[in-house]
Amino acid sequence: MAKQNYQLALITLFLSIIFKARCYVYMCWYVNWSELRPIRPFSADQIDYDLCTHILYSAAVIDPKTLTIAFMQQNVSENLEKILNSKIKYKNLKIILTIGSYDTKSYGFESVTNPNDTQAMLNFSNNLVAYLRKFNFDGVLLDYEFPGMVNRAPLFTKEGFSLLIRKLKRKFKEESIISEKTELILMSTMAARVDWINKFYEIDKIISYLDYMLLLTYDLKRSSEKRTRITSALFPKANETGIYSTFNIASVVAKYLTEGAKANKMVIGIPAYGRSYELTDSLDNMPGALAKGPGLPGLITDETGVLSYFEICDKAQKNDSKKFWDESNLGPYLVYDEKYWIGYEDMDSVYEKMLFIKANNLSGAFLWSIDLDDFDGKHCSQGKYPLLKAIRSELTFNDYETNDFLINSITHFTCSQGRVVQCLQKELYKPHDKD
């Protein structure tokens, strides 16, 4: 009997060594402007660190004159200090400083991405490392949207961005040898439109230096678009043609793989918000239906055409609201207030995306942003942080331990329009209960 137990233990150990090798990241994006919302402000005290492998703290900028992190001379804010101090309790948690944002465009980056001025890059690398170490950050996320983009950034910054990334990586490596500390993590957000990737990046020159590539796989649409769309669709719809057939996560990932990016560095962006539209005809409410324009802003998030997940839950509870599920995009949409339409993420669509991440050996997911989830559980009747929990529970779920979850077979995802060169595989699965 004892011998049998021993053998069983050995087998279990053996299996766990084989199958537990895969660890996924689930990153939580914290935006400090959520602290200032007049209604339902979000601050460091509300973070559930158990649900995150990384906290991405937004946003710092580069001071173009001194080439330092702006506000470097000042003390960090009270909330940031709390976040940094959480590492005392959560030993494996990584805190990442985010530089830049969509709104700051090329500000600061321009000064350190001029290919003729490598001295500036060097100075900045030194200043950045000093700053990260001083405050005990674990790394940096460059959120440059986007290098060389017309009307947003000088053209030369595309080439300069590659040089900057290479210099930063070298500096991080050197510093970790000298300081004998764990090497600082280097990550960058990456455009998630198939037609943008080669426009903004010399992709082959940067992929080997980045530890993670955070694909901005939300807002997969054109801003001028006058048709309803689930903005973070997993797969395309049959009647989407041309560029529209690539506005989905599978196409973006396939494109990056084709360009030589490594699957295990790609982190998929999940929006904790939806994009709303005012329908042209309230009876024509399928995805792809004509729309007059964006829907009304949310009471709390106050941005036209955007509702946070918890605001969507409020809308969904109204008795004239109708929720639907799109079988090809693999996501939900809601028709509400008679003439409005919103495509978004719920626990089920997050679950589908996590299966996709696992099936394709991607690195994991990040949620933009955690203040938009139902963080206190008061709006969605799904407990606190339903979306973050859906991400974490699937990415930490060991497929091989239970029998009620069986990967039946692998089918091939059929790529549309010949735009996607490399096809991805999609798991067939038996749904299981999420917590």
Ligand SMILES: *[C@@H]1O[C@H](CO)[C@@H](O)[C@H](O)[C@H]1NC(C)=O
């Ligand atoms: C957010 O960060 C920016 C840049 O570091 C800073 O200027 C701003 O004061 C911060 N906001 C809050 C509410 O702490």
Ligand SMILES: *[C@@H]1O[C@H](CO)[C@@H](O)[C@H](O)[C@H]1NC(C)=O
């Ligand atoms: C900044 O921090 C230092 C040391 O922690 C402290 O002595 C100083 O009073 C702080 N300054 C401000 C403006 O909070």
Ligand SMILES: *[C@@H]1O[C@H](CO)[C@@H](O)[C@H](O)[C@H]1NC(C)=O
């Ligand atoms: C870099 O130097 C070259 C040669 O002097 C010049 O043609 C080019 O315009 C410069 N680029 C920038 C971004 O200053």
Ligand SMILES: *[C@@H]1O[C@H](CO)[C@@H](O)[C@H](O)[C@H]1NC(C)=O
């Ligand atoms: C960069 O560093 C060098 C050497 O420390 C210094 O002479 C130079 O002024 C710095 N340049 C900028 C723009 O900070």
Ligand SMILES: *[C@@H]1O[C@H](CO)[C@@H](O)[C@H](O)[C@H]1NC(C)=O
């Ligand atoms: C695609 O199908 C939907 C639903 O039938 C329809 O509303 C939409 O107009 C179609 N889109 C195009 C581009 O034909």
Ligand SMILES: *[C@@H]1O[C@H](CO)[C@@H](O)[C@H](O)[C@H]1NC(C)=O
């Ligand atoms: C929603 O339900 C309530 C109670 O049943 C009813 O009074 C109200 O008119 C309904 N609202 C709409 C928009 O149907």
Ligand SMILES: *[C@@H]1O[C@H](CO)[C@@H](O)[C@H](O)[C@H]1NC(C)=O
């Ligand atoms: C993912 O990794 C597993 C184990 O290494 C491998 O068997 C599988 O083919 C990979 N899947 C893809 C889509 O690359």
